[in-house]
Amino acid sequence: MSGTPLATGALRLPAALSALAAVSALLASPALGLTASHATDAELRTAVDGCFADWSEIQPVHADPATDGSPIDLGRVWVRSDSERLTLLFEIGADVNLQSGNELTLYVDGDGDVSTGHTVEGIGAELSWTFGKRKGTLWSDGGRKSIEKEVKQSDVGLIQAPTVSSTRFEVSFLRWSLDHG
Numbered sequence: 443m444s445g446t447p448l449a450t451g452a453l454r455l456p457a458a459l460s461a462l463a464a465v466s467a468l469l470a471s472p473a474l475g476l477t478a479s480h481a482t483d484a485e486l487r488t489a490v491d492g493c494f495a496d497w498s499e500i501q502p503v504h505a506d507p508a509t510d511g512s513p514i515d516l517g518r519v520w521v522r523s524d525s526e527r528l529t530l531l532f533e534i535g536a537d538v539n540l541q542s543g544n545e546l547t548l549y550v551d552g553d554g555d556v557s558t559g560h561t562v563e564g565i566g567a568e569l570s571w572t573f574g575k576r577k578g579t580l581w582s583d584g585g586r587k588s589i590e591k592e593v594k595q596s597d598v599g600l601i602q603a604p605t606v607s608s609t610r611f612e613v614s615f616l617r618w619s620l621d622h623g
Contacts, residue, residue: 488522488529490612492604497522497531508535514546527599528552529614539607544574548613552620558583560590568620569598571613580619593619 488496502518515535522529538544549567559566559581571578582589599616
């Protein structure tokens with residue numbers, strides 16, 4: 443599947459997963475991607491509302507060169523995480539409706555362990571979410587065999603904005619859904 447376009451010949455899997463490797467590393471770190479060890483969840487929580495001002499103090503965890511994917515081109519990715527939610531802001535190079543008409547898929551390795559979850563491009567993803575289909579898959583480690591479960595938005599507490607076409611999107615998942623597949 444490496445190098446296979448995900449969105450009508452658009453987003454190449456390795457480009458997306460290089461950003462997700464950074465997300466994976468953040469999630470696996472002791473600080474869980476928190477900006478300060480003394481910060482509270484309320485201080486870290488970002489409103490998923492399609493307004494991006496609350497991200498201004500955070501540095502991107504990934505910046506991909508422009509125009510290396512077409513028409514969907516992953517750009518910068520920001521991550522916030524607290525004890526309740528994993529929240530991302532990402533830029534893509536085209537104006538799209540995230541909730542339909544695309545195959546853009548996000549893979550999240552919630553524990554940083556390649557041996558758990560679904561192995562894809564060097565990570566062990568506990569969650570894959572295909573935005574245009576509005577569904578995803580959770581994988582949990584059932585001992586020797588990974589257990590696969592199809593999920594919908596409410597199963598993973600997905601919140602996303604804006605709900606209209608844009609080039610930037612905020613998405614947020616419940617952390618427990620990543621831990622409990």
